[in-house]
Amino acid sequence: MLRQPFAAPMASAQALLGHIARACRERALLGDSARIYVENALVVTDRHALLPRPEDSDPRRYAQRVGAVLAGRRFGLVFNDYHRWDADSWLRTREFVHGLFERTGLPAGGVDTGVFFGTYDRTPFGVHKDTKHVFTWVIEGTKRMRLWPFETFVDHPGAGRSALERQVGLEMRDGGAERDGAILLEAKPGDLMYWPPSYWHVAESDDAHTGTLTFTLGIEAFQDATGLVLREAGRSLQRSAGRQVRWSPAIGMRATGSPASARSQACCARQNSPPKERWLR
Numbered sequence: 001m002l003r004q005p006f007a008a009p010m011a012s013a014q015a016l017l018g019h020i021a022r023a024c025r026e027r028a029l030l031g032d033s034a035r036i037y038v039e040n041a042l043v044v045t046d047r048h049a050l051l052p053r054p055e056d057s058d059p060r061r062y063a064q065r066v067g068a069v070l071a072g073r074r075f076g077l078v079f080n081d082y083h084r085w086d087a088d089s090w091l092r093t094r095e096f097v098h099g100l101f102e103r104t105g106l107p108a109g110g111v112d113t114g115v116f117f118g119t120y121d122r123t124p125f126g127v128h129k130d131t132k133h134v135f136t137w138v139i140e141g142t143k144r145m146r147l148w149p150f151e152t153f154v155d156h157p158g159a160g161r162s163a164l165e166r167q168v169g170l171e172m173r174d175g176g177a178e179r180d181g182a183i184l185l186e187a188k189p190g191d192l193m194y195w196p197p198s199y200w201h202v203a204e205s206d207d208a209h210t211g212t213l214t215f216t217l218g219i220e221a222f223q224d225a226t227g228l229v230l231r232e233a234g235r236s237l238q239r240s241a242g243r244q245v246r247w248s249p250a251i252g253m254r255a256t257g258s259p260a261s262a263r264s265q266a267c268c269a270r271q272n273s274p275p276k277e278r279w280l281r
Contacts, residue, residue: 001185002192009190011089013059013140013211016115019085020077021052033084037076037124040173050075059140063119063209076118082213083113093215096135100217109218116203117211123203127153128169132216134201135194138187141210143203146175146182150198153178164198174202 023030027048036043036050043050049069056062066075083090093113101107109132117140129150136145153159156170175182185193195201203212 001187001194004190005192006190009139010092010137011086011139011213013117014057015086015088016082016117016139016211016213017052017059017062018054018057019082019089020079020115021054021056023079023085024048024051024053033080035078037078037118037120038070038073039075039120040124040126042124051077059117059209059211062117067119074119074121076116076120076124079115079117080112082115089113089213096215097217104219107217107219110216111218112216114214114216115211116214117209119209121205122174125169127172127175127200127202129163129167129197129200130216131165131167131197132218133194133196135192135215135217136187137213137215138189138191138193139211139213140189141205141207142186142188143193143205143210143212145185145187145193145195146179146202146204147185147195148175148178148182148200150200152181153200170200174204175200 020034024034034047034051036047038050050066052062056065067073083093090113097111112132127146127148136143150164153170153172154161154163156172158170159168187193
């Protein structure tokens, strides 16, 4: 995990909800990008009253409106393909992976961005693993991630060795007997978390509402990609924030250097960078 690696936030909650509201108005283009959960159940009918509207650009107002509709029950919004609706976010994400893609080319497993927002206290669909490397920026509130190496649940029903290459949910709320043995990351707005595709995980929060922006990267496991992803992400962060980033292939990265000087250098770098160069990256 990296504390405040960028001089400016990756995005604001107001911007995220505003772009999602615009997407929800254009339902023909929305497809299945938006999912709404109430407690731990996926809403499949009459969900549009729960999706963001233009007047919901303030995250607290959106949480309160939906909470009133649901009579206080917790909810979670999952929005995939967010970069289709926010050009600024797309450009920042593109710059973040520029160095990595120079080494690997475009990843065969795909690239995606997603937004998680809501009042849920744990991931609605419980402990799971993905097939991609995950970078998560906290935008609103405080978010905790519990992480377990693959071997922890390899013998759990529905898992098995083949789960290493599959997206799998364990139908488990919080890790059960293994909960307290998890790797625990706690991040605040502006912080960046990372975990590789082999790690089981579940999110937690005690805040009234939280929001995160997630970037997933599908580099195949046989390339021993975790170390490569972290090295190149570290170099990208160093270019962006003027900080030396040290990585550990076990689980994450840490940054060294003066945050104040990093912010100053990053601001100068953005001001002095030619607009054309930023677009061509």
